[in-house]
Amino acid sequence: MSDTVLRLDGVSKSYGTVQAVDGASLEVDRGEVFTLLGPSGCGKTTTLRLVAGLEDPDGGEITLRGRLVASVARRLFVPPHKRNLGMVFQSYAIWPHMSVFENVAYPLKLRGVRGQAMRDRVAKVLELVGLGGLERRSATLLSGGQMQRLALCRALVYEPDLLLLDEPFSNLDAKLREQMRVELKLLQRRLGITVLFVTHDQIEALSLSNRIAVMSRGRAEQIGSPRSLYEQPASAFVRDFLGQTVILKGRVDRAESQTVAIALDGSLAGQTLAGRIAPGASLSEGAPAHVAVRPEDIEVGSNDRPAARGHTLVGVIEALLFVGDRYEARVALSEEQRILLFLARGGDWREGQQLQLHFPPDVVSVWPA
Ligand SMILES: Nc1ncnc2c1ncn2[C@@H]1O[C@H](COP(=O)(O)OP(=O)(O)O)[C@@H](O)[C@H]1O
Ligand SMILES: [Mg+2]
CATH class of the missing domain: 2.40.50.140 (Nucleic acid-binding proteins)
Structure with missing residues (x-):
């Protein structure tokens, strides 16, 4: 089994005349946090939606754990629920009419996990993110940071092969963002989970990622460790996007x-x-x-x-x-x-x-x- 969890080969997607993703190629390794970083409109969210199967590409191929999930040439498009991915998007929806417990149990029920096994897994993941003891609370009575953690729990509870996060902290205030950054990093390390993270925030990207793809106009302009991108940018765009110059x-x-x-x-x-x-x-x-x-x-x-x-x-x-x-x-x-x-x-x-x-x-x- 290869250690590549996700591979994009020349993936493209356009909306009318807008080329949202333009021949993007990258590989995400098992256990790493891989970040798509770039200015607004460069195609980050579209790339994530293509990986999730919420959009079909009009060029290229996407492979998840060695399995082709999207191929334009072969007219193959695996639907989202058959890709075993966890997702937390910018406007994460907590189900307000449900308790904390029910929010996390729901994705398991959908996958046929019930009874004690289900209760154990919910308890374990809530404990992991520090929401243990809040099972019965209504989801609407949580603080912003707690809701964010609940959204993470929901995505983590069925142990996805890959966790997709699209600007998950953008609704939080600065202090909380910093705290969630550290918590996500610790959680990711504890679980050994693979994360594809999207942000336009360079500090978030530099501090969280094992590797970053700096994106510009729908393609990965440079891929590397945070430090190598910062110290050895390959283009003026990367140089000026990361840090001050x-x-x-x-x-x-x-x-x-x-x-x-x-x-x-x-x-x-x-x-x-x-x-x-x-x-x-x-x-x-x-x-x-x-x-x-x-x-x-x-x-x-x-x-x-x-x-x-x-x-x-x-x-x-x-x-x-x-x-x-x-x-x-x-x-x-x-x-x-x-x-x-x-x-x-x-x-x-x-x-x-x-x-x-x-x-x-x-x-x-x-x-x-
Ligand atoms: N559903 C859509 N219909 C039309 N244009 C879209 C749609 N989604 C994204 N776009 C366009 O594609 C480009 C990339 O968008 P997006 O992937 O959301 O960028 P980012 O997440 O990096 O800000 C933008 O120009 C955006 O306006
Ligand atoms: Mg976006």
Whole structure:
């Protein structure tokens, strides 16, 4: 038995002239949380609905645990209830006229599980998510977080091969979202369940996933671990969608095999930075280029405590925002060029202060403009 739970091969789906999913290919391994991440409208929900069988693709194939469940070429479309999937969608519906117990028991009844076996499984899954003891409560009397957990229970109780989650926390407030994130991660690990997760929230994706597919216009633009996507984005789209990026413009001054020196343009003319060439890019001397760096990778020194020498620019703090765990600062490198910087909470920062900014070449990437 292979360890691939789900495979999409060139799956497409259009609605009229809108190409919602455009030749998407990916594989989800047993026991992993695999996330589809991308901006609104990029085809995440449609992909999930195709996997669930709520929509039929108009191109490609979908395989679940080695079994073909959708194939356009073979005109084969297995209906949703024969795919053994659990689903929690954005607008999860708790059955309001039922108790907590009945909500979770219902999917088991549908599958012919009854009596003590049914009661045992309901009790076990409620216990798992911390709803034990609330069996008799009416589902409408639960808090938002409890309803969310109940929706999860309903999807988990029949032990699906794959759990599909479409922005399941989007109705919760920020604090609760964070809490549910951790709970889902712990639950997933305890059960060893395979999850296909959909979100437009990069923090949610980065923190929950074993692997992420960054989606753009109906296809997976890049697939990898959260850290590899963040540190080695293969395209400007992925780079800018995940996290913050400081971008400075210039021209290639000197190109070696791995690193390039960039002479900055405009108001920063006369200054040079260096960095690694972005994956797959080629840059010849004189070519216009973008220097990209994560704000947290810029090393900050002040006049009395200078940063390392070389690859350094000078900036002035224009606006300083305390956001709790750190400061976010708008720093002017010149009259025209401003960047976002993160400054440590413990530092003694003030607006108007001059900073020495060191751009270590190993964390700077250089892209064709
Ligand atoms: N039932 C539908 N009818 C027509 N267009 C749809 C339908 N469902 C989705 N779309 C369109 O397909 C594209 C992808 O939608 P969707 O998969 O919901 O994106 P996401 O979940 O990433 O926000 C969007 O342009 C959307 O308007
Ligand atoms: Mg959606």
